[in-house]
Amino acid sequence: MTLRRRILAALARRPALGTATLLAPGGLWLVLFFVVPMLLMLGASVMQRGTYGGVEPGFTLEHYRRFLDPLYLQVLWRTIVWAALATVACLLLGFPVAWVIAASRRHRSLLLFLVVLPFWTSFLVRTFAMIFLLRDTGVINSALLALGVIREPIALLYTPFAVLSGLVYGFLPFMVLPIYASLEKLDPALLEAAEVLGARPLERLARVAIPLARPGIIAGSLLVFVPAMGSFLTSDLLGGAKQVMIGNLVQNQFTTARNWPFGAAASFGVMAVVLVAVMVSLRLRDRDPGRVR
Amino acid sequence: MLPYAPARRYLRLNSVPLAQFLRVSKSFGAIRAVDAVSFDIARGEFLSLLGPSGCGKTTTLRLLAGFEEPDDDGGDIRIGGISAIGKRPYDRNLGMVFQSYALFPHLSVERNVAFGLERRRVRGAELTRRVADALLAVQLDPKEFAGRRPAELSGGQRQRVALARALVLEPEMLLLDEPLGAIDEKLRRDMQLELRQLNRKLGITFVHVTHDQDEALTMSDRIAVMHRGRIVQLGTPAEIYEHPRTRFVATFIGESNLFDGEGGARVAVRPERMALAGPGEPLPDGYRSLPGTIDDVIYQGEMLRVLVRLEGNRQCVVALRNDGQLARPLPWAPGSAVLVGWKPEDARPLEEE
Numbered sequence: 001m002t003l004r005r006r007i008l009a010a011l012a013r014r015p016a017l018g019t020a021t022l023l024a025p026g027g028l029w030l031v032l033f034f035v036v037p038m039l040l041m042l043g044a045s046v047m048q049r050g051t052y053g054g055v056e057p058g059f060t061l062e063h064y065r066r067f068l069d070p071l072y073l074q075v076l077w078r079t080i081v082w083a084a085l086a087t088v089a090c091l092l093l094g095f096p097v098a099w100v101i102a103a104s105r106r107h108r109s110l111l112l113f114l115v116v117l118p119f120w121t122s123f124l125v126r127t128f129a130m131i132f133l134l135r136d137t138g139v140i141n142s143a144l145l146a147l148g149v150i151r152e153p154i155a156l157l158y159t160p161f162a163v164l165s166g167l168v169y170g171f172l173p174f175m176v177l178p179i180y181a182s183l184e185k186l187d188p189a190l191l192e193a194a195e196v197l198g199a200r201p202l203e204r205l206a207r208v209a210i211p212l213a214r215p216g217i218i219a220g221s222l223l224v225f226v227p228a229m230g231s232f233l234t235s236d237l238l239g240g241a242k243q244v245m246i247g248n249l250v251q252n253q254f255t256t257a258r259n260w261p262f263g264a265a266a267s268f269g270v271m272a273v274v275l276v277a278v279m280v281s282l283r284l285r286d287r288d289p290g291r292v293r
Numbered sequence: 294m295l296p297y298a299p300a301r302r303y304l305r306l307n308s309v310p311l312a313q314f315l316r317v318s319k320s321f322g323a324i325r326a327v328d329a330v331s332f333d334i335a336r337g338e339f340l341s342l343l344g345p346s347g348c349g350k351t352t353t354l355r356l357l358a359g360f361e362e363p364d365d366d367g368g369d370i371r372i373g374g375i376s377a378i379g380k381r382p383y384d385r386n387l388g389m390v391f392q393s394y395a396l397f398p399h400l401s402v403e404r405n406v407a408f409g410l411e412r413r414r415v416r417g418a419e420l421t422r423r424v425a426d427a428l429l430a431v432q433l434d435p436k437e438f439a440g441r442r443p444a445e446l447s448g449g450q451r452q453r454v455a456l457a458r459a460l461v462l463e464p465e466m467l468l469l470d471e472p473l474g475a476i477d478e479k480l481r482r483d484m485q486l487e488l489r490q491l492n493r494k495l496g497i498t499f500v501h502v503t504h505d506q507d508e509a510l511t512m513s514d515r516i517a518v519m520h521r522g523r524i525v526q527l528g529t530p531a532e533i534y535e536h537p538r539t540r541f542v543a544t545f546i547g548e549s550n551l552f553d554g555e556g557g558a559r560v561a562v563r564p565e566r567m568a569l570a571g572p573g574e575p576l577p578d579g580y581r582s583l584p585g586t587i588d589d590v591i592y593q594g595e596m597l598r599v600l601v602r603l604e605g606n607r608q609c610v611v612a613l614r615n616d617g618q619l620a621r622p623l624p625w626a627p628g629s630a631v632l633v634g635w636k637p638e639d640a641r642p643l644e645e646e
Contacts, residue, residue, distance in 0.1 A: 189395035192360055197458070198383040198412030207408075211399045 045264035053258040063265035072249065072266070079246040080273060082160070082235075083228035086167035087175075090224045091217065093168065094175035098216075099209075101176070102183035112180070115173050127166055127237050134162050134238070158240035166234035174223035182216025183209070218285045226274050246270050311336040311465060311498050312357065312377075316368035319352055319361055326352040328522035329368065334466070339492045339499045341509040344519035345545065350502045351470060353519070357500060358382050358389055358468055373465075383412075387466040388459030392474055394451045396443035402428070402454050403439035409462045427461035428454075430491075448476040452484065460495070467492075469501040473508060485511050506546045510534065518542050525646075537561060539646045550609040552583075552640070560640035564612035569599055570632040571624030580634035585609070587629050592619070599625075601633050609633060 011018045045063055047055040066072070101111045118126060133139050136153040144150045156162055186209060194204045210217070232247030239245070246266060253263030310333035319327040327349045334340055342350040355361045356370060359382040363370065370377045372385055382389075396405050406424045415423065425435040431453040443451055452472060459467055469488070473481045489512050492499045503509050509516045510530040517527045518541075526538045537543035540551065543561035550567065554560035570576045585601040588608065597618065599611040611633055625631050 187393060187395060189391045189393055190397060192358075192382070193389065193391060193395035193397075193458075194408070195360075196358065196382045196387065196389045197409035197462070199408075203412065208397060 041264045041267060044260050045268055047261055049259050049261050053254075053260060055260050060261075063262045064268075066262060067265050067269050072269075075244055075249055076246050076269060076273070078244075079229060079270070082164060082167065082245065083225050085164055086171060086228045087221050087225045089164065089168045090172050090175035091221060094172055094220065095179055095213075095217070098176050098179035098183055098213075101180050102186070112177075115176050118169075118173065123170060124233065126170070127234055130162070130166055130169065130238060131157060134165070157238065158243070160239070160243060162238040163235045163243050163245075166238045167228050167231060170231075170234060171224040171228060174227075175220035178219040178223065179213055179216040182213040186212050215285060218281050222278060222281050225277055229270055229274055229277075309336060310334060311373065313371040314353070314356075314368070315371065317353075317356060317363050317370055318367035319349075319356055320364050320367075325522050327356065327363075330522070330524055331368075332517055332524055332527055334498060334500060335515075337492075337496050337498055338514040339489060339501065339512055341501045341503055341513040341516045342519055343503055343506060343509040343516050343546070345504055348519040349522040350504075350519045354468055354470055354500065354502045357466075358387060359385050385466075386464050387468055388462060388464040389468040390452075390455045390459055390470065390472045392471045394443075394455040394475075396451055396454055396458070398443050400442075401439065402433075402441050402443070402446070403435070405443070405454055406458045406461055408458065413462070423461055424457075427457040430460060431457045432487075433457065449480045449484065452476060456488075456491070460491075460497070464497065466498045466500060469499060471502055471504070473503075473505075481508075488512060510546070516546075518546065520545075534563075536641055538644055540643050541646060543641065543643060548610060551643075552581075552609075554640055554642060559643045561643055562635045562640050564598070564610040565596075565614075566635055566639040567609070567611040568634045569601070569611045569613065569625070570634065572630055574624060574632075576632055576634040579636065581637060581640070582632045582634035583609075585631055585633055587625055587627050587631055589627055601631060603633070 011021070044055045046059050046061065048058040048060060050056050097115070101108055101115070104111060131138070134156040135141070136155070136157070138157070140156060141150075141153040145153065190208055190212070191204050194208045199207060230247050232245060232251050235243050235245040235248055236251075246269070250263050250266050250270070253259045253266065257263075312334040314330050314332050316329045316331050317327060318325065318329050330349070330353060342353055344350045352361060356363060359377065359380055362378065372380075377385055397408065400408070403424055406427050407420055410420050410423060424439070428435045428438060433450065433453050438446075438450070438454075443454065446454065455472075472488070473484055476484065485508055488499070488501075491497075501509075501512065510533075513530055515527060515529055516533050517524045518533060519525065520541050526533055526542045528536075533542065533546055537546065537549065540549075540559060540561070543549035543551070548564050549561035550564060552560050552562065568576055568580060570582075576582050583603050585603040588600040588602050591598040591600070592615075595615055597613045597615050599613065601609050601611060603609055
């Protein structure tokens with residue numbers, strides 16, 4: 001028997017071995033580059049701060065205590081609110097888009113292509129482009145001035161609106177794609193059945209389409225909320241110094257402030273919020289055992 | 294006269310049509326799916342739209358339901374004497390059973406059946422009672438099934454829930470789009486009879502789409518045979534089977550042997566109306582006859598099908614009742630030279646299509 005056939009025979013006898021073989025490369029990768037760094041950061045968050053960055057041995061919970069200071073909790077709260085607002089905005093904008101794509105027969109591929117088209121450029125470049133759009137001499141203000149709608153430029157850049165716009169723009173595809181995947185599986189006959197039974201358009205949406213698209217809506221919301229919670233680039237470039245998000249705080253602690261332990265503790269604060277969000281979502285998803293597919 | 298009983302029923306019911314198609318046309322792009330179709334639907338009847346796939350039967354049903362609108366200048370659809378053009382499905386007082394049942398997978402059986410009542414603001418004890426009654430009417434025990442999800446039901450049970458969901462609103466008309474396509478043979482036979490009985494019992498008009506000719510013959514008061522967007526023949530099952538108007542009807546519903554009749558017109562003869570005479574045997578007096586050779590004898594239980602090769606290399610089928618011939622020495626077998634024949638009055642002249 002050749003070695004190849006011997007291996008195949010061994011795998012056929014023990015299916016678990018096959019599963020393990022498939023999982024091993026990805027699993028090792030995750031352990032090395034996800035679990036280990038996480039443990040390192042967890043360690044750092046309870047150690048002493050080094051004078052020039054890094055950490056010094058010792059155990060303390062002072063960094064977590066410091067994070068509970070109202071100053072930082074306010075940043076965390078702002079981050080949660082913005083991430084939640086961005087998620088809701090993406091849902092409101094993304095659901096109709098996903099609906100149209102799922103309903104279209106002929107242009108489906110083209111529309112899906114357009115949804116992912118922004119990914120062809122780096123997020124950094126696209127966020128810079130938004131500066132050109134939003135600043136006092138930018139495209140929006142120039143156009144409004146030229147049309148005579150306004151006399152003075154309106155302050156758009158370095159406002160919460162700018163940050164929110166950036167977040168929504170950046171994460172919208174992550175909302176559209178999972179909702180599209182759910183709606184695409186929705187049997188059109190279900191909507192017709194609802195119509196014969198007397199459901200008006202909004203009732204068909206609320207009673208049939210949305211409940212059946214729920215897995216997609218929840219997945220999309222998580223895919224927007226979680227990265228929005230950790231984003232720092234958008235608020236850095238579009239929000240200015242006054243609109244700090246928790247991501248900016250963490251980044252600062254590791255760079256200019258050289259307070260690694262506090263940065264690590266703040267990261268775990270964010271992670272706690274994200275974990276709660278994920279658990280709530282899973283609970284929402286599993287609440288109804290009759291969910292489809 | 295028994296086979297003609299539905300005809301009398303139809304005549305009795307036909308005094309006031311419940312719905313009418315008046316030269317209705319519907320095109321999708323360049324394709325004319327329904328082409329100037331006119332027919333009446335009698336109050337209380339069981340009407341089947343029968344035809345091969347792509348013949349326009351489903352589009353016709355969807356026009357009646359209101360999911361499709363006729364073309365501009367595409368005729369008129371009347372329900373209860375009033376034009377239904379522009380009326381949404383829920384304003385047409387009809388129920389529908391879909392091919393895939395279209396039960397709401399996220400709702401229990403009870404909530405599925407209650408869906409239409411809830412849209413009509415029926416609440417509380419009345420809602421519960423009417424849902425339970427509807428489930429009982431389709432032979433589902435509410436106690437056992439009310440809480441189940443569609444995914445936890447068999448195909449036949451889903452079919453019943455879909456029926457209950459449509460019937461609970463007490464519509465004038467029930468539209469059925471290939472409702473038995475997805476269930477197995479044995480159950481399908483039972484459901485055919487059950488649907489027929491529901492139609493009789495409730496007095497609701499049933500309009501049923503199918504490509505299965507046996508099903509249409511079994512269930513319907515009348516059958517509209519559709520082909521290429523048109524109704525080629527409309528009549529009782531017996532009329533359609535006994536007097537097919539065109540070659541398409543003669544061969545799509547049941548089986549027919551086609552011969553050239555007197556004066557060059559084509560005639561159709563059903564296999565069971567054909568006679569067979571072995572070598573040297575005569576056919577009964579007055580029969581038309583043709584010589585041929587037996588290709589094959591197919592045993593089908595209650596019938597024997599004898600395939601006979603005629604002159605000109607055409608094949609015809611003679612169906613004989615199985616009265617035990619095969620146990621006796623037969624004067625014919627594959628390869629025998631035989632005569633096939635039929636009574637002139639059993640030959641149906643066909644119109645040009």
